[in-house]
Amino acid sequence: MKISELANKANVSVETIRYYQREQLLDIPSNQTGIRQYTLSHLEKMQFIKNAKLAGFSIAEIKQLIQFDSVKDRTTILALSxxxxxxxxxxxxxxxxxxxxxxxxxxxxxxxxxxxxxxxxxxxxxx
CATH class of the missing domain: 4.10.810 (Virus Scaffolding Protein; Chain A)
Incomplete structure (x- = not known):
């Protein structure tokens, strides 16, 4: 899907997606066909970011959360929360x-x- 489609499905603006990319919360897909193609994985990551923001986490904290393993880092995730x-x-x-x-x-x-x-x-x- 194109960035506009991702934005629509995630219910955010295209600029929000670009902001998350600049903040390194969301990766930029390769540009093999001249148009970047976003995947379900991008949409899932957008939902994670939106929910983390809704829970009050800052961009810096979301960066941490994205890196955590839900099993190995359970104690750290709980403490942060x-x-x-x-x-x-x-x-x-x-x-x-x-x-x-x-x-x-x-x-x-x-x-x-x-x-x-x-x-x-x-x-x-x-x-």
Whole structure:
């Protein structure tokens, strides 16, 4: 299949595929006929990358995961995944705090009778 077909089947853009190739997550097929032909293996790798990103893994971490053997490296994979879970829990708490803060500022702006929106002053607040 051509790169456009791979992109369509993987539900990503052609540029995303090229980006993953530049990042060495996805190999570039040979160009024997003048047109690169992508295989089912490429599609499967794209699905792996998409799922790893969905799980919160960075490009660098996905590079590691791709290299692992599911039997030999099981302990390492588990440790990396447990660490990622902790990172995500921290990020979730940070996002919840950000949402609470922003909701408060928006509420102040909506209820304020002053001509200035208090959001900007609120963002200047305590460090």
């Amino acid at each position: 447990e660490h990622k879970k902790k990172d995500l829990q921290i990020k979730i708490q940070e996002l919840k705090s950000a949402m609470t803060f922003l909701q408060s500022l928006v509420k102040q702006c909506k209820s304020s009778e002053q001509p200035e929106c208090p959001i900007l002053e609120g963002l200047k607040g305590d460090c």
